[in-house]
Amino acid sequence: MKREKVLIVGMGLIGGSIALAIRQAHPEVKIIGMDTNEDSLTLALQKKAIDEKKDDFSEAVIQSDVVFLCTPVRATIEFLNKISSLNLKKPLIITDVGSTKLEISAHAEKVLPENAVYLGGHPMAGSHKSGFIAADPDLFENAYYIFTRSKSSSDEQLAFLKDLLKGTRAKFVEMDAGTHDEITGMVSHLPHIISSALVHQNEVFSEKFPETNQLAAGGFRDMTRIAASDPTMWTDIILSNRRILLHRLEEWQEEVAQVAEWLKDSDQEAIFDFFAKGREIRNRLPVFKEGAIPAFHDLFVTVPDHPGSIADVTNILAKENISLINLKIIENREGIMGTLQLTLKSKKDLALAKQMLENTRQYECYTM
Numbered sequence: 304m305k306r307e308k309v310l311i312v313g314m315g316l317i318g319g320s321i322a323l324a325i326r327q328a329h330p331e332v333k334i335i336g337m338d339t340n341e342d343s344l345t346l347a348l349q350k351k352a353i354d355e356k357k358d359d360f361s362e363a364v365i366q367s368d369v370v371f372l373c374t375p376v377r378a379t380i381e382f383l384n385k386i387s388s389l390n391l392k393k394p395l396i397i398t399d400v401g402s403t404k405l406e407i408s409a410h411a412e413k414v415l416p417e418n419a420v421y422l423g424g425h426p427m428a429g430s431h432k433s434g435f436i437a438a439d440p441d442l443f444e445n446a447y448y449i450f451t452r453s454k455s456s457s458d459e460q461l462a463f464l465k466d467l468l469k470g471t472r473a474k475f476v477e478m479d480a481g482t483h484d485e486i487t488g489m490v491s492h493l494p495h496i497i498s499s500a501l502v503h504q505n506e507v508f509s510e511k512f513p514e515t516n517q518l519a520a521g522g523f524r525d526m527t528r529i530a531a532s533d534p535t536m537w538t539d540i541i542l543s544n545r546r547i548l549l550h551r552l553e554e555w556q557e558e559v560a561q562v563a564e565w566l567k568d569s570d571q572e573a574i575f576d577f578f579a580k581g582r583e584i585r586n587r588l589p590v591f592k593e594g595a596i597p598a599f600h601d602l603f604v605t606v607p608d609h610p611g612s613i614a615d616v617t618n619i620l621a622k623e624n625i626s627l628i629n630l631k632i633i634e635n636r637e638g639i640m641g642t643l644q645l646t647l648k649s650k651k652d653l654a655l656a657k658q659m660l661e662n663t664r665q666y667e668c669y670t671m
């Protein structure tokens with residue numbers, strides 16, 4: 304498999320950040336950029352994120368070994384259609400970064416020519432900002448980068464893509480496209496709808512009370528930051544995940560209707576429980592310690608606070624040939640036990656690592 308020529312279509316926040324990360328880890332790779340936005344392309348060239356820009360999509364694809372589709376979901380599907388009619392002369396790996404995976408991967412399976420293999424991708428990090436101007440090679444550091452494999456893709460092709468993307472320093476995980484869309488529907492797409500709805504409700508309300516916008520406190524700001532995101536991108540996302548989101552919206556309406564009932568009844572106990580349980584659940588979420596979805600193969604290990612204790616842990620794992628994807632010290636204050644977060648490749652490695660460490664009776668291990 305060759306990674307000599309990489310084409311990135313969509314040189315915005317995500318495409319630009321990927322270009323910069325590939326550049327860092329693989330300076331020898333030639334990166335071609337495409338975008339309808341000339342400003343982003345010019346800036347990407349200036350910052351040396353790309354070697355050249357191209358206008359002709361078909362020609363650029365035919366020359367490339369790997370294509371990253373980093374456009375909004377609808378455009379990504381259109382680009383897959385365009386690839387389907389090409390006469391590819393060499394094997395091509397196609398990946399994307401779209402926030403939904405089911406529709407894109409089903410379409411890729413259906414339309415792609417034989418010489419092309421599709422592996423879905425979704426880095427679970429980003430922001431409400433758009434364009435190359437906001438791109439950052441460190442954007443994905445420690446974030447989950449989800450791969451959804453197509454049936455025709457091989458382990459070797461996935462390993463190849465991970466290596467190409469190693470400069471992102473993201474945590475690579477795999478799941479099927481359906482599970483991906485269920486999870487992101489809940490923790491990403493539904494919150495976006497709620498955030499925008501809140502801004503709309505406030506807009507109508509503040510016509511009557513114009514001081515509102517000046518007085519809005521941190522809570523309103525926290526809950527509405529993402530309402531400033533790109534509307535094309537979010538229209539595509541929620542239409543692509545329509546079926547799942549309709550279920551989540553129904554549940555949301557029930558949740559809110561329940562609170563209204565308690566208020567009507569002045570049910571102090573129910574309202575207290577609602578907030579108390581909410582706080583407890585929020586504090587337990589690993590999401591806000593690390594990435595945006597549950598830590599799959601993460602093992603948390605409390606280690607004694609003395610020099611060399613981290614090396615002791617890694618030596619134990621090395622003896623069993625267990626390799627670490629990532630190691631992070633998440634708590635290390637003087638005089639107390641520190642906590643290490645070990646990210647392992649598989650469930651099997653996680654179980655073995657836990658067993659080996661616990662056998663020494665020196666470490667307490669837990670998963671989330």
Ligand SMILES: NC(=O)C1=CN([C@@H]2O[C@H](COP(=O)(O)OP(=O)(O)OC[C@H]3O[C@@H](n4cnc5c(N)ncnc54)[C@H](O)[C@@H]3O)[C@@H](O)[C@H]2O)C=CC1
Nearest residue numbers: 313315316317338339340374375376401402429430433434
């Ligand atoms: N913004 C975020 O935080 C995240 C976004 N994503 C996904 O990544 C993709 C890209 O999003 P961003 O980089 O945030 O958006 P962006 O707006 O910063 O970049 C998208 C780029 O695609 C270009 N583009 C759009 N249609 C095009 C076309 N037909 N031909 C050529 N270029 C075209 C735009 O000009 C723009 O520069 C989307 O599918 C989104 O769902 C995934 C993870 C996080």
Ligand SMILES: O=C(O)C(=O)Cc1ccc(O)cc1
Nearest residue numbers: 402427428429430431491529
């Ligand atoms: O701005 C934020 O916090 C986001 O939620 C970023 C984001 C947007 C879309 C994704 O598919 C993943 C992450």
